[in-house]
Amino acid sequence: MERQLLSGDEAVALAALHAGVALGTGYPGTPSTEILETFSELGGRAQWAPNEKVALEVGLGAAFANARTIVTMKHVGLNVAADPLFTAAYTGVAGALIVVSADDPGMSSSQNEQDNRRYAVAAGLPAIEPSDSQEAYDFLFTAIEISERWHLPVLFRMTTRVCHSKSIVVARDAADRQPARAPHFEHDIAGRVMIPANARPAHRRLRAKLAEIAAWGEDCALNRVEPGDLSLGIVASGVSYLHAAEAEPGAAIFKIGLVNPLPIERARAFAASVERCVVVEEGDPIIADSLRAAGIAVESKAEMYRFGELDVARVRRIIAGDVTAEPAQPRGKPPELCPACPYHTVYGTLAKHDCIVAGDIGCYTLGVLPPYKAMDSCVAMGASIGVGLGLRHVLPPAEARRVVSVIGDSTFVHSGISGLVEMAYNPPETGHVVLVLDNGTTAMTGQQEHPGTGRTLDHGPTNKLSIEGIATAIGIGSVTVIDPYADPEGFERLLLERLAATELSVIVARRPCILAAADIRKWEKQAAEIRAGASAQEAFDLPGGDE
């Protein structure tokens, strides 16, 4: 029994490999990113999609073809993938489809702290929540079993602490692992073509499956009672279970791993067996509300504990009913743009000319911090373009002309392209300027590839998307590429000229991320060698080579 120290993300990747997952896809997002990177390093087939919606659709197609698939994203990514998610619950799958949602309570690196257990309830999907890396490993096998038994996608909900904490994992023996399924296609028009006539019975089928899973879940191994002193019972899931077990070592605990559908009857019996029953959960009071709605007498945490992560100290306070002000957490030095980031010039220029900046998600969001304070909004991936256009449409012309949308290269590919289509379709009277900061990588999440880099997840060569080519094809009148680091004066001149024009403009400010530059050069060299090797092979294989 080899003990390995793995993060939750690494444990999921290892389990995916051992469970015969044929394809992993997703979009980078803290804290989920390392799952696919590790799966690839371990030899699994992993790829980045341009965004989470496409990733889920690719995973769904593979699962229609009988394969086991895993799709990974951060919590806000599931908002982007929600459209296919809800109807995938109706169509179901032939193989297995596991959707990993990595939530970020406390927002260590996110714009909100939404609780994605609600998606499981809303879409009608089974949801599993591990507490540590061993459970992340073990529960992934169970998630696949559920997905295959009921032919449903399964939501695998993790949180920052579970994803990034390392703990000991003992992997299954080789004999207990799963070989990959053989993909094949069977027509199932009524089951997968969701026109209303097919979707109506599909919804009923879904609810019937959920009722079966609820009955199965009452006694399943994902949920367990840990006996203890019956004066206090705690219901907990995820990392909160570990905090609670430490905070109240003597208490009886009902530990829930299947968070949708909840094991209501077992919770009822547990609550009845103890003098006092407290639900300890991070984020929204979902378990507590559900149990109370079922008429089970449990205490929920005070509203102040909806915010931020829980820890042992906060769990002690929850159980003590302490609602006094919490001690302030130490505040260290905030992150900042790297000293050698090529975009200092850009933010200096935007600040100097008092631009109204509709911003976006990435490292470059740090342009909001002093000394520049050169960002006026940051909402969602790709939102810079739509928000900038809305501002342009209604502001008086003098103000409208100061509006600039700023978006990174990976974010542009993720969901900026449709914003650009909107810009060409409904141009503001004053025109608009979109500034694409193309540093050649998905920098914020740790330098992942994307379609605009021309390299795949494992840095091998593939087709390369041209941001300026897309802008031109969409019908943007002025498209310019400039290196703002090499030519700061030229950049400033160009920006002022485009702001003064009424034409639609895209400026691609291109300069590699300082942290990624050396790696990018290395991968480009490798890619060139691979291409050269391929063309040499092609020449060798030309007519006549074939017997």
Add this chain to the structure above:
Amino acid sequence: MSAGRDAGGGNGAGGSAGSGGAAGRVSAPATRTVTNVVLAGLGGQGVIKASDILADAALRAGLDVKKAEVHGMSQRGGSVTSDVRFGRKVLSPMVPTGEADFLVVLAPSEVEVTRPLLRPGGVLLAPDLVPEGELPNKRSLNVALLGALSGYLEIPPETLLDAVRAALPERLHRVNEQAFALGQKVAARQGTIR
């Protein structure tokens, strides 16, 4: 300040530099079976690398171990802390505030910010413990402080060194072995160990 018991320490030693003259191995109270270490510094200083090494050493020593930190924004030069907990059985991956037995800090600016994490009587190992001039390579401060920490731990120093070597490419082994030894030496000189 350098290695020394924090104010309110069990032996009545004050929190100022060089005051930690109490003899005897500093260990977790007998009622606790888990040792809590918090490592802190700024992005890029090797805080995460140091905590990976410490956690790996605990694993190699046959202990249960958990390690927690927040990635993401900390990559951009901001504050980083990493919690390592080891012992017979570890539950929560996070060291509760005010319960760290050891606080290892790589950046002077982070000492005061993170001090509340330390328990009364816990040990602070601050960057000025290691004379910069004696460090074979500035980037090996993290390993030097692990060397300083090693004297307080149940984990054998040789196991920690194995973990150091496993975490670094071979060309960096010598420099880091020297840094580790320097840390051991200065901590012993400080008089807090044995």
